[in-house]
Amino acid sequence: MATASTFPPKTTGSLPRVDGPLKVTGGAKYTSDYNFPGMLYAVPVCATIAKGSITAIDTSRAESMPGVKAVYHRQNIGKIYRAAPASGFSSIIDERRPPFEDDTIRYYGQYVAAVVAVTYEQAIAAASAVKVRYNIEKHDVRSHLDPEEKPKVDSTRGNPDEAFASAAVKIDSTYVTPVETHNPIELHASVASWDGQSFTLYETTQAVVNHRSVMAQMLGVPEENVRVISRFLGSGFGGKLWPWPHCMIAAQASRNLGRPVKLVVTRDMMFQNVGHRPLTQQRVRLGATPDGKLVSLMHDSLNHTSILDDYSEGCSEATAYSYSTPNLRATSGLVRRNVGTPTSMRGPGAVPGLFALESAMDELAFKLNIDPIELRLKNEPQKDEGINLPFSSRHFVECLKVGAEKFGWSQRNPKIGSMKRDGLTIGWGVAGASWIAERMESEATVELLSDGTARVSSATQDIGTGTYTVLALIVSEKTGIPTDRIEPILGDTALPAGAISGGSWATASLIPAVTEAIEKAQKVVLGLATTGSDAVFANQKEDALAFTAGRVHLKEKAPETGVPFAEILTKSNIRAASGQGKSTGTFGDPNRKFSTHSFGAQFAEVTWEPETARLRVSRVVTVIDAGRIINPKPARNQIEGAVVMGVGMALFEETNYDARFGAPINNNLADYMLTTNADAPTIDVTFLDYPDTVLNSLGARGVGEIGLAGIAAAITSAVHHATGVRVRELPIRIEDLLQPVRQVTT
Numbered sequence: 001m002a003t004a005s006t007f008p009p010k011t012t013g014s015l016p017r018v019d020g021p022l023k024v025t026g027g028a029k030y031t032s033d034y035n036f037p038g039m040l041y042a043v044p045v046c047a048t049i050a051k052g053s054i055t056a057i058d059t060s061r062a063e064s065m066p067g068v069k070a071v072y073h074r075q076n077i078g079k080i081y082r083a084a085p086a087s088g089f090s091s092i093i094d095e096r097r098p099p100f101e102d103d104t105i106r107y108y109g110q111y112v113a114a115v116v117a118v119t120y121e122q123a124i125a126a127a128s129a130v131k132v133r134y135n136i137e138k139h140d141v142r143s144h145l146d147p148e149e150k151p152k153v154d155s156t157r158g159n160p161d162e163a164f165a166s167a168a169v170k171i172d173s174t175y176v177t178p179v180e181t182h183n184p185i186e187l188h189a190s191v192a193s194w195d196g197q198s199f200t201l202y203e204t205t206q207a208v209v210n211h212r213s214v215m216a217q218m219l220g221v222p223e224e225n226v227r228v229i230s231r232f233l234g235s236g237f238g239g240k241l242w243p244w245p246h247c248m249i250a251a252q253a254s255r256n257l258g259r260p261v262k263l264v265v266t267r268d269m270m271f272q273n274v275g276h277r278p279l280t281q282q283r284v285r286l287g288a289t290p291d292g293k294l295v296s297l298m299h300d301s302l303n304h305t306s307i308l309d310d311y312s313e314g315c316s317e318a319t320a321y322s323y324s325t326p327n328l329r330a331t332s333g334l335v336r337r338n339v340g341t342p343t344s345m346r347g348p349g350a351v352p353g354l355f356a357l358e359s360a361m362d363e364l365a366f367k368l369n370i371d372p373i374e375l376r377l378k379n380e381p382q383k384d385e386g387i388n389l390p391f392s393s394r395h396f397v398e399c400l401k402v403g404a405e406k407f408g409w410s411q412r413n414p415k416i417g418s419m420k421r422d423g424l425t426i427g428w429g430v431a432g433a434s435w436i437a438e439r440m441e442s443e444a445t446v447e448l449l450s451d452g453t454a455r456v457s458s459a460t461q462d463i464g465t466g467t468y469t470v471l472a473l474i475v476s477e478k479t480g481i482p483t484d485r486i487e488p489i490l491g492d493t494a495l496p497a498g499a500i501s502g503g504s505w506a507t508a509s510l511i512p513a514v515t516e517a518i519e520k521a522q523k524v525v526l527g528l529a530t531t532g533s534d535a536v537f538a539n540q541k542e543d544a545l546a547f548t549a550g551r552v553h554l555k556e557k558a559p560e561t562g563v564p565f566a567e568i569l570t571k572s573n574i575r576a577a578s579g580q581g582k583s584t585g586t587f588g589d590p591n592r593k594f595s596t597h598s599f600g601a602q603f604a605e606v607t608w609e610p611e612t613a614r615l616r617v618s619r620v621v622t623v624i625d626a627g628r629i630i631n632p633k634p635a636r637n638q639i640e641g642a643v644v645m646g647v648g649m650a651l652f653e654e655t656n657y658d659a660r661f662g663a664p665i666n667n668n669l670a671d672y673m674l675t676t677n678a679d680a681p682t683i684d685v686t687f688l689d690y691p692d693t694v695l696n697s698l699g700a701r702g703v704g705e706i707g708l709a710g711i712a713a714a715i716t717s718a719v720h721h722a723t724g725v726r727v728r729e730l731p732i733r734i735e736d737l738l739q740p741v742r743q744v745t746t
């Protein structure tokens with residue numbers, strides 16, 4: 001029998017990703033890596049207009065081409081239902097219209113048909129031979145937003161209009177964040193197979209359980225007849241949270257043809273058919289006393305959405321609780337455009353929202369001639385004034401102070417353009433960050449096996465952030481089994497229903513379920529150890545025993561005196577001691593007692609060469625208060641990645657819609673600019689590591705999205721410090737820095 005080679009085994013500390021070796025050796029199978037005998041390839045045909053209707057589809061030539069098995073469109077794909085309205089975290093789909101539901105075209109690239117053929121090349125060739133005739137109408141992809149309906153009030157207190165009108169010092173600025181397209185390297189894909197009764201769907205999804213529920217509803221089969229598998233993801237950034245129309249096309253084609261069907265969404269389709277972060281336009285008004293106390297805060301945000309779907313970015317997510325002020329109002333409104341349906345993108349709401357709010361705070365500090373950190377300290381709230389509840393744990397002030405120390409903020413000369421180094425002008429900026437921390441309902445199973453290993457499973461998934469690894473670490477920490485002897489199994493609806501991989505909540509959500517499952521499995525072992533006359537601990541009471549470092553021992557004696565759990569199982573001829581656990585959810589809980597959020601402070605340094613108009617982000621210091629950090633290595637990696645994405649948000653990322661055709665035109669990785677290695681600054685990440693036990697016993701709130709919040713505002717503030725130009729519309733362009741002000745796009 002195998003036993004741990006060292007005692008006690010090493011069970012804590014930073015653990016590199018347990019799935020790393022599989023990934024770097026090519027052993028990890030991603031969705032589009034699955035191939036089955038007889039599998040066919042589906043290629044969608046995309047609309048080449050942004051508004052209008054289909055008047056005719058001629059498939060005759062495509063149908064006669066080599067290898068073509070079918071060309072589907074509205075008349076012949078078969079029934080696809082809509083999913084019922086979402087409730088909580090189930091039945092969620094952002095583009096609710098099933099593919100081919102009607103002949104109306106509402107955005108460029110909308111699927112109008114799909115070819116299924118023996119090879120991918122045959123399907124591509126035939127897709128280009130499908131002739132579609134349209135009645136073309138005038139589309140609207142304008143980026144200037146005017147409210148179309150009465151905005152929704154997200155939060156309100158006091159009398160913000162009156163307080164603003166009479167405030168001694170005022171800021172009234174409008175900020176714009178552009179459409180950003182999720183560009184995970186792994187393309188969206190579905191590999192669907194129908195066995196005459198049930199679907200097996202290999203999907204690029206961050207939420208297998210929701211995916212099953214939506215697909216079962218739309219395909220018109222019972223949920224138990226759908227199995228969704230997503231073992232590895234080449235990331236998603238929120239774009240893979242919910243199903244998209246290609247999923248139904250693949251599944252329906254598979255059912256119609258009785259063969260497995262693979263559909264891979266191409267990079268250019270990713271700019272059209274699988275969501276994006278919507279354009280936002282946000283007006284922030286701040287009123288303050290001459291010494292910098294906020295008396296009024298108004299945040300009115302608009303975002304564009306598609307013609308049929310009401311996707312709200314939620315820009316005011318962090319507005320109501322960030323700062324103390326008696327008078328506040330946050331509103332949001334939607335403006336319809338001929339674009340695909342937007343969706344969540346890393347830090348939805350708070351990330352664009354905090355760009356606006358934190359930029360306005362910097363503008364106010366400048367106007368008041370107060371240090372921007374000092375201004376934030378003056379307005380630190382004692383509780384969440386938006387919902388009138390205490391924070392479970394908030395260390396924002398410490399984030400600012402620790403960050404200032406690490407960054408060297410005390411050396412800052414606030415005068416614009418005054419700081420120089422190596423012939424370059426230096427700019428320093430700071431911004432606050434926050435992100436919602438919640439727990440989602442989750443189930444997990446833990447098995448302690450007679451070979452001395454353990455298995456932990458849940459129908460959640462790992463989008464590359466380290467969920468496999470953190471589960472191995474938690475089980476190891478609680479059982480004393482070394483992490484290399486623990487097998488985490490995820491990404492399959494056959495497992496107990498787990499959390500979505502979204503909101504940075506998976507870890508926090510899984511901890512109570514996994515902890516309970518471990519305790520129950522351990523109890524089974526203790527029961528076996530004390531039951532029967534020849535039991536290892538015969539004549540002992542179960543509660544006299546403890547399970548420590550992989551061994552069962554008398555509580556009053558040291559773990560070394562105990563018996564390895566594997567020996568107890570083997571002696572009883574039992575392969576596995578199994579326990580199930582369940583976490584309750586906190587999201588939307590009307591009886592909540594605390595406001596639960598993560599916080600952070602972002603410090604950015606830019607260098608500016610006015611002679612050549614060269615702007616670089618040279619250095620970022622980030623201090624994160626996200627509760628206990630269970631696995632520091634991937635957690636740090638998450639924050640570093642988020643900072644790099646923040647540099648992209650500030651300087652590069654923007655999806656452009658061509659005014660003439662309504663098409664996203666920079667729809668590839670050459671024209672859609674992302675931060676590269678050469679653009680990445682030096683990044684210094686600090687975790688404060690205060691456990692927040694409101695969410696779970698380990699005190700983890702989870703990390704990921706928090707690292708992106710505030711970065712863009714810190715960078716534009718640094719740019720202002722270096723150049724005197726206040727950029728309110730992202731991304732920052734060289735042209736902005738050559739002229740005093742760039743007007744909001746009309």
Ligand code: MOS
Nearest residue numbers: 238345346502503
């Ligand atoms: Mo994240 S946008 O919740 O995947």
